[in-house]
Amino acid sequence: MVSGLRRDSLSEDFAVYFRDLGKAIGGESRLVPLPRTLEGHFTKAVQVRPEIAAKVRATLSNVIVERLDPPAQFDAVIVTNVFVYFGRAELALALANIQGMLKPGGYLLHNELRPEVEELGRYVGLVPVQARTIQVSAGGARTPLLDAFVIQQRR
Numbered sequence: 001m002v003s004g005l006r007r008d009s010l011s012e013d014f015a016v017y018f019r020d021l022g023k024a025i026g027g028e029s030r031l032v033p034l035p036r037t038l039e040g041h042f043t044k045a046v047q048v049r050p051e052i053a054a055k056v057r058a059t060l061s062n063v064i065v066e067r068l069d070p071p072a073q074f075d076a077v078i079v080t081n082v083f084v085y086f087g088r089a090e091l092a093l094a095l096a097n098i099q100g101m102l103k104p105g106g107y108l109l110h111n112e113l114r115p116e117v118e119e120l121g122r123y124v125g126l127v128p129v130q131a132r133t134i135q136v137s138a139g140g141a142r143t144p145l146l147d148a149f150v151i152q153q154r155r
């Protein structure tokens, strides 16, 4: 787990969050040597406990043109830094497919604030719950580092 964020640009809150990140699923590990270029950044390697790793399955899927087979009934789908690459048609297809992967009442969490995502989401039954811009870092002398989150819920 490597973050591109520098230690000197973030709040104490983030330092505490990053220190504890991964504790619920494993322990910090020195197994992965990290490049020297990352000195001064938040970096960490976590060795995931075997019983947790055994519960995780991965699969490749193109969210624009594929649905999972057998169909998934997820409680939540998290999509970060992906929708930004999609135009309107791709977004509509991806949202319809994600809606099909969620249980009724399940949540889609993403970080794309484009109004189209809300508009198209409503068409497929993903209603907006919350959306915010968040300041990740003050940025020091540089521009503040901003991100966003959006929560939509399957009807």
Ligand SMILES: C[S@@+](CC[C@H](N)C(=O)[O-])C[C@H]1O[C@@H](n2cnc3c(N)ncnc32)[C@H](O)[C@@H]1O
Binding pocket: 061, 062, 063, 064, 079, 080, 081, 082, 085
């Ligand atoms: C900038 S990376 C973001 C990775 C990670 N989610 C994050 O926030 O760090 C963009 C990711 O979108 C995935 N992606 C792009 N088009 C996709 C599609 N049609 N279906 C599924 N994944 C796609 C790419 O494979 C890549 O992993």
